[in-house]
Amino acid sequence: MKEKRFKEIVSEGIADLFYIWWQELKAVVKDQGVLIFFILVPLGYPLLYTFIYTNETVREVPAVVVDNNRSTLSREYLRLVDAGPDLHIVSHCADMEEAKALLKEGKAYGIIYIPESFSRDIAKGIQTRVTLYCDMSGMLYYKAMLTANTNASLTMNKQIKIERSGNTTERQDEVSSSPIEYEDISIFNPQNGFAGFLIPAVLMLIIQQTLLLGIGLSAGTARETNRFRDLVPLSRHYHGTLRIVLGKSLTYFMIYVIMSVYMLCLVPKMFSLVQIAQAGTLFAFVLPYILACIFFAMTCSIFIHHREACMMIYVFTSVPLLFISGISWPGSAIPEFWKVVSWIFPSTFGINGFVRINNMGATLPDVATEYHTLWLQAGIYFLTTCIVYRRQITLSRTHVYARLKEIKNRHKPKEV
Structure with a gap:
């Protein structure tokens, strides 16, 4: 009997998971703002940035x-x-x-x-x-x-x-x-150009920032359309934490696997940038990065109560995050405080690891610190996301029960 009940719960959970996945996918397609951040920006920004720096160096x-x-x-x-x-x-x-x-x-x-x-x-x-x-x-x-x-x-x-x-x-x-003959060779950046070292970092940062903006916008929409301004709607399909988190994250993961292939593989190839990464190594490294970015964005979405709020909160962070990653600005020159702050963001480890894999031909053991840290971040932010959504489920039920009690008291016959 217990085994049968357990199978029913698992079956119901899986069904709800795919229901939430489908609902989230439809919401992404119908919402023009989310569609811009998830599709148009990842498609257009890499081309724009790479085209601007396509000459690599300044001449004449x-x-x-x-x-x-x-x-x-x-x-x-x-x-x-x-x-x-x-x-x-x-x-x-x-x-x-x-x-x-x-x-x-x-x-x-x-x-x-x-x-x-x-x-x-x-x-x-x-x-x-x-x-x-x-x-x-x-x-x-x-x-x-x-x-x-x-x-x-x-x-x-x-x-x-x-x-x-x-x-x-x-x-x-x-x-x-010339008593001592010397030869100047630019390692890993033959043209000694700007695009060769900056564009790979920008591509990885675009993944994180567009997820933050898109998921934040989706969270703002969910709150604005909810009667009680809650993130989670009261529905029989949305009464489990894991099914909500996994259903929503599956939608984002499916979209960004495709976007990542385009940004990290096709764009560098189109503009003949340095690209010496092994396909298996690159996939194994990008996988925890995408998961860490998704769960990080879902955790941060708790702070978004209106659609416009994510633009004001997240957009300005792009340039500082690029600097404190240690790519655009030497890591040795970054103060210790900002180094610690940079560890909060998946982009710091994602950028450094990707540059070494893509531009220097590093393997996973060579980027073991970044690789393991990204998995650690993915696990931590998955737990924080579950905590956030569990809290939202509780608040949603509390608000509905309070409303029902208010209606019941309003229609309760008064004693004469």
């Missing part, structure tokens, strides 16, 4: 020159600067005031200042200097300015060493100009 940055030396050596230096791919000298100015005016007008992003003593100092064997002024509104402008002038100065230094060495053979010239 406009720069102006103030050459107070006007010698053969200064013109040779400027020729070397302009010959590289990073800078393009657009004007030679008479003084710094004219150069600053062009910088303010946006016609140039940097100034190269050559002092009057430039060639004289070199002739005397005295170290000279070239001063650079850069528009720091974009760090890539500074990088282009510094790279172009550094390469030009190294080339000119080499030529000066050879001229003063008094060598008789080319081999002696090579040794005197």
Whole structure:
């Protein structure tokens, strides 16, 4: 008898689970706001971000020159600067005031200042200097300015060493100009570009943020359409915590498995970004990340009482989360307090692990810390989600019973 009753309960639970899954799936399809966050944003944002950074590096940055030396050596230096791919000298100015005016007008992003003593100092064997002024509104402008002038100065230094060495053979010239030969190789980012290191992190962050926004919007809708502003409706299908949590999460999981394949596999392939991850390793790592993000978003949805609230609460967190993840900003430079705060979010471990797997060819043992932490987060946030929804079921019943009692008292005949 007990075994039969147990089978009935399990059968009823599974039936309710799929009923809730189907109802949630229909709600997602019918709600334009949720559909935008779950489908359109994951489809469009990766293309937009990747297309913006598709050139990887900034080339031919406009720069102006103030050459107070006007010698053969200064013109040779400027020729070397302009010959590289990073800078393009657009004007030679008479003084710094004219150069600053062009910088303010946006016609140039940097100034190269050559002092009057430039060639004289070199002739005397005295170290000279070239001063650079850069528009720091974009760090890539500074990088282009510094790279172009550094390469030009190294080339000119080499030529000066050879001229003063008094060598008789080319081999002696090579040794005197470059006693130690070095080779600069950009590991895991061959083009040394912006998209190669930033886009993978952005793609993982989009998964978490769109889930937060979509599930939050859905929770706000559920409360607004409920008579008592409760998250869980009073229905015979919604009287079990596990069936509600698993039914809703199954809907989100099915959608985001497809979206993750598109964002993490197809988008990098479309734009020829670095992608050396093994398919099995990538799937095994992304699985706990999606689950952690889903249950984290469902837990956070308890704070959403109106549809618009999730936009105000979650949207502004995207940029800070990217910084404290340790990808956009060096992890060693992040204060300990913010490091601890970053551990709350699945994106921190998801971004770091995905970048190492996708861009560096790491295996699961190589990202064991991130992988195990994501499973731990998935388990913890699953429990918090169950607690949240159990509380909501209790509140929903309490409100309905209170309402029924009020109606009963209202219609109770009064004693004469």
